[in-house]
Amino acid sequence: MDTTISEPINSEPEITPELLVIMSAAIAAYLGKNVRICRARFISNQGPSSWSQQGRVSIQSSHTFSTTK
Helix, strand or coil, X not given: CCCCCCXXXXXXXXXXHHHHHHHHHHXXXXXXXXXXCCCCCCCCCXXXXXXXXXXXXXXXXXXXXXXXX
């Protein structure tokens, strides 16, 4: 009997070495010094963040309506 062991299905995208190099280069360009990424993981979608909500509030409050009669 041939039995195969299947790996569990992982629905999370994989962080590839190429992606780590790109992230490291972007951070190094921003900070101006070399960095080493020790650990990286994807954050699950937990709904709208407070940053995005505050950004929307800021943009919407910048719209001024003029009421000329």
